[in-house]
Amino acid sequence: MTDRREQELLDKITKLEKEKAALLARVNILQQARFGPKTERRTDPDLDDAYLSLFNEAETEANPSVKEPELEKTTVKGYERKAKRKPSVKTLLESLPEDCIENIDIDLDEDQKVCDICGHILSPIGKTLVNTQIEFIPAKLICKRYYQKAYECRECRKNDQPHIVRPIMPKPPIPHSFASPSAIAHVMMQKYGLAVPLNRQEREWKQLGLPLSRATLANWIIISSNEYMKPLQNYMHGLLLKEPYLHADETPVQVLIEKGRKNTSKSYKWVFTSGEYEPLHNIRLFQYRQSRKGANASEFLQGFTGYLQTDDYSGYNQVAGVTRCLCWAHARRKYVETETAKQDETSVSLAGKGLRYIRKLFEIEKELRELTPEERKAQRLEKEVPVLKAYWKWAEDSRDKVLPKSRISNALNYSLTNKEQLEAYLQDGRCAISNNTAENSIRPFTVGRKNWLFSASPKGAEASACVYSIIETCKANNIDPEKYLIYILTRMPNEEHLKGEEVLEKYMPWNPAVQEACK
Numbered sequence: 001m002t003d004r005r006e007q008e009l010l011d012k013i014t015k016l017e018k019e020k021a022a023l024l025a026r027v028n029i030l031q032q033a034r035f036g037p038k039t040e041r042r043t044d045p046d047l048d049d050a051y052l053s054l055f056n057e058a059e060t061e062a063n064p065s066v067k068e069p070e071l072e073k074t075t076v077k078g079y080e081r082k083a084k085r086k087p088s089v090k091t092l093l094e095s096l097p098e099d100c101i102e103n104i105d106i107d108l109d110e111d112q113k114v115c116d117i118c119g120h121i122l123s124p125i126g127k128t129l130v131n132t133q134i135e136f137i138p139a140k141l142i143c144k145r146y147y148q149k150a151y152e153c154r155e156c157r158k159n160d161q162p163h164i165v166r167p168i169m170p171k172p173p174i175p176h177s178f179a180s181p182s183a184i185a186h187v188m189m190q191k192y193g194l195a196v197p198l199n200r201q202e203r204e205w206k207q208l209g210l211p212l213s214r215a216t217l218a219n220w221i222i223i224s225s226n227e228y229m230k231p232l233q234n235y236m237h238g239l240l241l242k243e244p245y246l247h248a249d250e251t252p253v254q255v256l257i258e259k260g261r262k263n264t265s266k267s268y269k270w271v272f273t274s275g276e277y278e279p280l281h282n283i284r285l286f287q288y289r290q291s292r293k294g295a296n297a298s299e300f301l302q303g304f305t306g307y308l309q310t311d312d313y314s315g316y317n318q319v320a321g322v323t324r325c326l327c328w329a330h331a332r333r334k335y336v337e338t339e340t341a342k343q344d345e346t347s348v349s350l351a352g353k354g355l356r357y358i359r360k361l362f363e364i365e366k367e368l369r370e371l372t373p374e375e376r377k378a379q380r381l382e383k384e385v386p387v388l389k390a391y392w393k394w395a396e397d398s399r400d401k402v403l404p405k406s407r408i409s410n411a412l413n414y415s416l417t418n419k420e421q422l423e424a425y426l427q428d429g430r431c432a433i434s435n436n437t438a439e440n441s442i443r444p445f446t447v448g449r450k451n452w453l454f455s456a457s458p459k460g461a462e463a464s465a466c467v468y469s470i471i472e473t474c475k476a477n478n479i480d481p482e483k484y485l486i487y488i489l490t491r492m493p494n495e496e497h498l499k500g501e502e503v504l505e506k507y508m509p510w511n512p513a514v515q516e517a518c519k
Contacts, residue, residue, distance in 0.1 A: 170490075228488055239280070246307070249271050253288070292313075304322060335351040336351075392419065445464075474518070
């Protein structure tokens with residue numbers, strides 16, 4: 001009876017120790033997410049059998065013979081001056097336009113321009129730059145009143161045939177509104193480019209002397225996006241489906257007032273982008289949908305038949321006629337989480353080895369970035385396939401040595417289960433090794449969501465999808481999003497129609513005229 005009781009207690013202790021280890025692992029991951037750096041980069045370039053241990057790393061990695069890295073040095077007549085770690089003021093100010101630079105001369109008073117020794121007038125011999133300051137000029141509002149002049153023919157009036165001529169007035173972006181293109185563009189960029197919620201913008205407008213309600217600001221966004229940005233988004237959608245390679249991702253969003261749904265229901269913002277390497281056009285498109293169902297991606301991508309780079313979400317399997325490529329950054333993330341959890345030394349060691357294999361793939365990819373697709377594919381087959389073969393063999397051998405359902409087991413199974421789709425990027429040199437293009441495009445939305453928390457209505461969520469599409473596409477094409485918004489809000493209201501391809505093509509961010517105007 002005593003032996004049985006002892007065994008029960010030992011089993012209970014073992015169970016509690018496992019639970020404790022699992023809880024500590026969860027705490028470590030949460031602490032890393034809350035307080036640690038967000039980057040997943042690692043600096044160890046070696047691909048060998050030395051395991052990575054967070055417990056004795058200092059002892060195993062220490063090497064007294066290794067010298068400290070030196071800063072870049074500049075030789076100046078007899079001595080070496082260390083290069084500055086931070087950019088100089090001159091370098092920072094080079095990006096300012098010339099009309100923003102003002103030179104101020106500090107001069108002597110007239111009565112001081114006389115030599116105090118001999119009494120002769122002093123002559124100027126030059127000047128020296130002593131100090132540089134940046135002056136901040138607060139924003140201000142300007143009320144512009146447009147008067148339409150009228151002209152008449154006096155001779156026609158004498159003949160009882162009055163003839164009056166007036167110039168054509170440029171149409172405002174919103175009829176019967178005092179909102180200018182620059183005002184609307186500023187509100188959009190503040191909210192979707194800089195993540196400033198409308199309630200804070202409301203206070204800003206009041207401080208500037210014009211107390212506008214957030215409802216008015218929201219109306220500006222919704223009306224402008226529906227009238228001008230939606231046609232552009234639809235046109236870019238058609239172009240996106242012609243791309244050979246796409247990225248996709250999705251993230252939750254909360255919409256408060258939606259018919260037939262609770263305000264706590266989870267909706268989703270989807271993003272679809274053109275490829276990283278040599279796309280036909282750089283396009284970033286957002287879409288609001290009520291759910292994460294794969295049918296949403298299938299509907300949006302209907303007609304697309306190329307390569308689709310995503311995470312391992314099964315919903316993308318509903319997209320017919322595509323070759324799915326999975327993301328190696330997600331495979332790497334599983335090992336990072338295992339390493340961060342510090343559940344046991346064996347798991348940490350194996351996670352470090354898995355990270356070194358994947359890091360080697362990314363290092364090779366960095367070297368191949370500037371090659372043509374054909375050259376990139378050939379180099380991948382030559383340099384990356386051997387690394388992949390070694391990785392798969394190591395993963396197969398390691399899977400049998402770890403506990404089922406442990407974090408390291410999940411990391412290994414993620415790769416082994418998705419082996420075919422993780423290797424699909426080798427088929428075409430235009431494919432990327434990761435889904436970072438989509439994740440980088442959706443990141444401004446996730447950052448903004450922390451500030452404004454939710455969308456008030458489906459109309460607002462759809463409008464935000466339009467504006468994010470425009471802003472992120474502008475960034476991808478290296479033009480100023482705010483200048484572009486002003487550009488289209490000034491010109492598009494005066495177009496006779498916005499349905500023809502020729503008209504819409506004029507306003508694409510890659511159009512040379514747009515590029516020139518929105519640098």
